[in-house]
Amino acid sequence: MRRKLTEATELRVQGGTLSIVETRLWSASVIPHPANPREYGRRQYPLGGSGSTVATTPEPGSLIGRDAELELCIPTPDLLAQRLEDTKDRLLRENPLAYDIAAEGVLQPLTVVALTVVHANGHPRASLLVAADGSSRVSAVHSLLDYSPCRVAYEWGRDDRKYRKEINRWIRHAQKQGWDGLREDERQKLRALTVPARVVVGFDPHSQTNQRFHTAVRNFIGLTHIRPPRPYGPAVENEAKADAVLDSLVEPARTGPAHITDAEKHWFAATVTAEEVLAKGLSRHSDVRAASIVKSLLGGGVGTSRRVNEGIRSLTAKLRPKREERVDIAVELILRPLRAGKEGDLGFIRSRRAALQRVYRLPEIEDLPAGPLIESDEGGGRALEQLRDQALEEAGLGHGNDGRLSVAQTELAVKAVYYMAVAEPMALQREIFGGSGDEDDRSPATVLRAMLSCRRGILQAYEVVRAGRRGDKLYEVGESGHRVVTATGSHRELTDSLVRHAYTGEPLAEAAVGYPAAAVRWASVRNSVDSLQRNVKVMAAVPQQVGGRSQVEEEGWDPAAVAALREDLDHIDRSVARWSDRHKELELLREAEQDPTDTID
Template sequence: MLDEAIGGEDEIQSGWRPPTLKLPRPAAVDNLATALSARGLSDAAARTVARSAVRPDDMRRKLAEATELRVQGGTLSIIETRLWSASVIPHPANPREYGHRRYPLGGSGSIPAATPEPGSAIGRGAELELRISTPDLLAQRLEDAKECLIRENPLAYDIAAEGVLQPLTVAALTVVHANGHPNASLLIAADGSSRVSAVHSLLDYSPCRVAYEWGRDDRKYRKEINRWLRHVQRLGWEGLREDERQKLRALTVPARVVVGFEAHTSSGQRFHTAVRNFIGLTHIRPPRPYGPAVENEAKADAVLDSLAEPARTGAAHITGAEKHWFAATVTTEELLAEGLSRHSDLRAASIVRSLLGGGVGTSRRVNEGIRSLTAKMRPKREERVDIAVELILRPLRAGQEGDLAFIRSRRAALQRAYRLAEIENLPAGTLIELDDGQGPALEQLCDQALEEVGLGRGNDGRLGVAQTELAVKAAYYMAMAEPMALQREIFGGSEDEDDRSPAAVLRAMLSCRRGVLQAYEVVRAGRCDGKLYEVEESGRRVVTATGDHRELTDRLVRHAYTGEPLVEAATGYQAAAARWASVRNSVESLQQSVRAMEAVPQQVGGRSQVDAEGWDPTAVAAVRGDLDHVDRRIALWSDRHKEMDRQREAEQGLIDAIDRTD
């Protein structure tokens, strides 16, 4: 299954539903502007800030207790509120572009002058001022900045689902034009230009239109906002198309509006320097990241919360007991009292099945948990695998295996092993083999896997369900063994070295009889805390010339299971069964391709291309004709099988009648 199939329109529809909004009364805007002017903002800046507020009356009440935010050299006074997206533009001199800018001194005279940095407005505490030659220069600068930010830091798809989550830090900016054009009073994102650009992309806003058209014309500005408010009022949220819902999620943004600045006595710092220092602390010298392992741990807990919550259309994906089992927050005694397995491979397999199996339904639930921490709309499959592995490794930190080097190598091996594509086809229900007395024993799981080998599964490119479950369980002990019997692939080695991924090695291993028996032996020995030994074709341990059993290593596994296809039967049921497995895989691949095509949007965050415009009827008719031809041929096989069953039943009935007569 492709990740694109998970990130389609259906998943976006589960996003945030913004509250009902109203256009503020002009009187409320005027009252806020008056209060802001009293705090030292110029009349133009005060008006710009006031008209941007979604709830100007609430913002005016907060002015009495503005929050202080200390930065190097001074203290900013801020108010947290929501702003209309049609009132905010990116920072005209956004530092994210510094590494890509071209400067006139190093090029030809055709290169335009770089946009100057805003300075502090004289006599105003919390206002910036930008002096520029013409409005056209700033308009082009804003358009270039928007394109660069969308390319360098694409956020539109995530914002389309959840809106902007973290508040922008915005400040008033007065643009003074050297050619005599009237000053423009703007509101810029001192921190958050990428989010503003993504919002404008979703709403089809041009930043120069925000700055120079709506910025000076209240009637056009309010009309633009009101058309969306009237639209949702007329149709209701349920009556909106998904692309319209995405725009409404982006119609407002949370913000920290700077309404005052006081320099520290000893620094004499000016406002524009304080803003630059704030940006530096946020982006140039941010706090040290936690690191992937810690991040995956945090995501894992969020994912478990999501899976344990009842779904909108059904029960929870896992029970409360399973949640604590997966989180490793239970003792062995509590675990046994709940009827859960003490075997580490069964816990690992249950985690893998619950977080990675079950197809699209499971992926959506796991993604919901990831989004709750990251706001990432389309987490990749690799991210879900890494989270599952982090849960699996938790119990190891309590024992001697808590050594970082031990955990690091096992993490790398399991992350690659559990990227085995067939894992996604594991059913969302219980495993085939359980340890609670209700499911088949390990021997029966092995027998089912051997039956799948006999049907050609694995050699046709995809393992069966029993083969996959056995591979998941064996991979755990093979990675934990010392020496490791399954390691990550070798990069940069000689041509003679095997650079297959652990997932590819597992597929090759479980595709043959000997490999299934080897996996069975690995799980059996692992559950007894025994060493892992190589087995021969019969399943018996290999005996060396010295009479000892040969210990299993990664090199031995790779040597024994090269991935080369076995000699296939050319006639009879076994040959036909292998071909049938290939037919079934082709159907699954076709379904995946159709879902992937449906997930292609018209534009970033937009509707599906084929849902919106369909596809060429001639091309569709040709494909449907081919599918219809295949359907009729396969149906004939089914009819023939039923006919043969009836003949056999009739013959058996005749034989029984003769026997009764005799």
């Protein structure tokens, strides 16, 4: 740090120039700003007559005789200690960053200034480092490390031996265990042990204004938070994340090949021409591209989710990106070619984005296996007619009506809905809220599942894809798959209201006995298990305190309650295992009957 004092850089602010030094600080040496501007809207002021007995912490002023140091005058140390604890708790609630920082540490530097605290009761002065910008990050770091800001201010700030002891215990532990020998919670703490910082070491006011240092600091905070540059907006953010995700997917994994090829990366990113797409052996059809993006970013189970999340974290440092965020990123990639010529029609893109984001939240997409699509232009790909026929077979077995589409049904749905969403008028839109009560408020994903669960809907989806690839309008088809002719002899154009009316999602009458009926019940069982797994994860994520470790991982749960639950699960396990054994037994009997080499001597 001393060497860097000779290499200070200048940062112009309103009213003067700050001299700053970029370095890393131990998290045990920095506290949140005791008068954090984020709390302005909730402060209780004495003039308001609120009756509160808690004194308001004054704003720091400039320390006389020092160029770049603040001074805070308060009655007692207890007041500042309570103020720091309140600030930390509020920032953790309103701007929770602990999970993100646990994954990558603090990435953006804090802006740190020196603060001298003067106590009216005669307590010795305290010299502190406070985050003029970055109090939320400091609070999150302290939460991860179980630091109390008043301890940082009044114990470690006053006793250098205790301060070094706290730091050294982590250094020694890391050296003894090695990174691979540490628990994940210990790694998270080590990532938070230091923070990047821009320390303000000097201030040169403009001669015309002769501005004080504390005013310059407040102006700097204002430019950062109160009047910052206009945000990019979610669409732009998702575009940036999309490029980061593609970079992640094209890189070889630690234990296997890359998730997508370099050619697919540029195809998904829409950075190649139509001629280059064909030259690379990729499909010219927009629905195949959309389905490939959806499958590559949203299908393939946990393995795909991890790779996509790696790309998101490289840009945002989010520890656990949600599935909805992955869906939004996929949709933004799909929409890129559509924006050509639509710069002035924001409503066109906005409505299509909303519809596709809703429909591609279809849970069955996660079950799509890794690898190429069933129907594609790649070697070995099947024809669209074969995809249709396989989807019809799956519907005949009760899939869709059992609560979940199967693989071919899902792929056909993903392709058809692309053209239904981009059509003019749209053949499938987002659900309607706040109407008279008669509107169909089912989500597009629910409507699509109902459509792909019956023969007519599958034929409709097949015809939508065919028409979309030709650039034709979309028309309604009947049970035969042919266009419906109205009383006037014309064809009926496909619309959102027509699709919702035709495909209500009611179970087929014949799905009352046999395999189709059993499949409906199996889907309910499967959904219940999925719900159980989600609830277990949600329960495990409940922290002991804000930003803390899991309540159940630390304290456990009632053994009697757990034993009763495990007994129920064991009973279910034995039941379904018996069904599986019976199915295997029948398969072996059928194979034995069909084996021509199995003869009796």
